[in-house]
Amino acid sequence: MKAFPEELLYSREHMWVRVDGDLATVGITDYAQEKLGEILSIELPEADTEIERDEPFGMIESAKASIELISPLSGEIISVNEDLLDDIGILNSDPHDAGWMIVVEMKDPSELDDLLDAQGYQDFIIQEVEGD
């Protein structure tokens, strides 16, 4: 059963955001990891990299395909989860907590207004991804 933690915000590119002041932690959703199947590898940028909303910032390889990670917001990366390089399975087993990918210092917090809450993300999945 997929998890949609209430305290997170979600993008239409299946990324979650956890906000703490000016900082945002980002990862892929439980829905995404389930659709991807076993995740085999990840490419993430280094800290101090600038990222832009709606632009790719990394890539995941699953058994099925390679998928670009689309950033839900703009800012500077201040931390990258190095644990993922040692244990990529975390992305499948715990995508919302231990599977966090990057921490970003947001350039424009108003971009958060365009993200979905948990119910909105579930509705998006039902209506736009899985059909009516």
Place this chain on the structure above:
Amino acid sequence: MRASAAENMAMDEALFITVGRGDSPPTFRVYGWERPAVSLGRFQDAEKEVDLSFCRQQGIEVVLRPTGGRAVYHGDDVTYALVATSPSDLFPDSIPETYAIISRALAEGLKELGVPVTFGRRDGQEKCYMESFCFSRCAPAELSIQGRKIMGSAQVRGRRVFLQHGSLLIKCDFERIYGCFLPHHEERQNEIERLKSSITSVSEYLSDLEGFDGKVYEAWKRALVEELNISFEEGNLTEEEWSMVHTLLREKYHPWRERFLLS
């Protein structure tokens, strides 16, 4: 159309970018390789998985694909690339379904030409060997004949866009294929025999391969028209697409090639 390995991958990636931006329509292209090449999945490690010394000696170009998956030897093959938006009316937001839609059409095209392919997962497969090599195993929605793989594909997905490309084997030089990939095993001849039992090629089913590149291109187009209920407009890359190709060659594919030619 035949081009270098670097040019082929730059063209596929350029289309992935321009279709994703909405600057190009969904595009299907079929191409060849001006000399033998090994294309690596994006996440593979060339030094660990490819015998670069052997490739240099043999004049085999090595290139990194924009897609994942494992390595492919392009000796005598026909390669397709399809770039389109997803989700869309044609392609749902589903990797397996996209693979299935495209593979189904390509299979129909091949069957029309007398190549009796099916979708394939090989049952009862022996212990995996040649782990680096794409054709040593067969995933769902890939094409095989009686359990032997004949075409492998790989996909990359971006924001509302995907690129899927794949290689159809026309002939196989098994000794050369074996030589390209690491690790090499002590029982070389046994491994080559296993390779022969795992993969097949068009040449085993058609004796007349004259103009096959053109025939399969036309058959695949017909099949995609029928499968997707679309029409095609023939053309060459646009000025914008060529500009992106040259940027990618300059910034990515040529530097990568230089790095491995010099190592």
